[in-house]
């Protein structure tokens with residue numbers, strides 16, 4: 462993979478961009494306010510980074526990450542993502558996103574909503590269960606004894622393989638937890654959400670607890686509806 466597209470360049474998008482550039486991957490960043498508002502981040506990231514509109518970032522990415530407040534998911538451009546692997550980091554917080562009836566009813570996951578919005582893309586859920594600061598501090602090279610694992614979910618096996626390769630390059634092992642319908646197991650308030658990697662507050666630099674794949678599997682399996 463040569464280029465990662467980012468729709469959303471905030472806490473998670475910015476962190477993923479830094480990890481990608483460190484791994485030698487080009488990034489195209491985007492947000493809601495326009496490329497010029499990303500000038501500082503682009504300058505920090507250097508020549509592997511540029512900013513664009515969401516549609517341009519979607520078109521440029523070999524893999525594209527959607528990392529926006531969930532309430533904005535219907536604004537994600539559809540056509541430029543056709544046929545692509547789309548990584549979904551999003552979580553549903555009704556206080557921020559407003560109540561979404563289908564999610565309140567519990568019969569569907571937020572990633573399935575994104576997949577419905579992008580019917581010809583291949584959505585993979587990842588990065589949603591780790592605090593962005595831990596995402597930065599826990600990345601390790603492949604084979605490191607203290608490498609951390611992240612759960613992934615998706616309906617397309619090849620897409621999950623491609624996402625896992627990217628995540629490996631960014632510094633993490635992966636645990637395949639099944640289909641998008643299974644991704645409720647990593648949503649907010651489940652055992653694998655956030656806390657296994659450390660407390661969000663207070664946060665100390667370089668903090669974070671490595672969590673191996675077997676532990677992630679156990680935590681995911683212990684989730685209850």
Ligand SMILES: NC(=O)c1ccc[n+]([C@@H]2O[C@H](COP(=O)([O-])OP(=O)(O)OC[C@H]3O[C@@H](n4cnc5c(N)ncnc54)[C@H](OP(=O)(O)O)[C@@H]3O)[C@@H](O)[C@H]2O)c1
Pocket residue numbers: 468469470471472473474491492493494495515528529530531533536537550551552553588589590591592593594
């Ligand atoms: N923060 C975490 O530690 C964490 C961890 C795991 C998962 N998540 C989830 O990941 C998602 C992103 O979280 P975050 O903390 O990175 O959020 P954030 O810091 O608020 O950043 C959100 C980004 O999305 C952009 N955006 C908003 N609406 C958009 C639109 N219609 N089109 C394109 N870009 C748009 C924002 O751009 P503007 O600033 O220009 O509006 C901003 O760059 C959320 O669903 C969150 O629940 C967060």
